[in-house]
Amino acid sequence: MFHRIVLAIAILASAPCWNAAAESEVERKACANDAQTHCPDEMPDRERVYACLVEKVNLLSPACKKIISDSLAPVRPQRRR
DSSP states (O other): OOHHHHHHHHHHHHHHHHHHHHHOOHHHHHHHHHHHHHHHTTOHHHHHHHHHHHHTTTSHHHHHHHHHHHSSSSOOOOOOO
């Protein structure tokens, strides 16, 4: 029982990291060249590459820039009627 609780806590604690690594294949391909060009020292650490791309968003290709910009945009709650 104790092991299950520890495992559940470990899974929940790592949940915030999932957003940075949850990109699709299309998104990965759109930013692959930009990551290699602008952030080669951060590879292969996904979170560091993402942070680097965010920092250099104005230098990115239009497709990658859109993906990074969209990931930074605040999520607006839907209005209830």
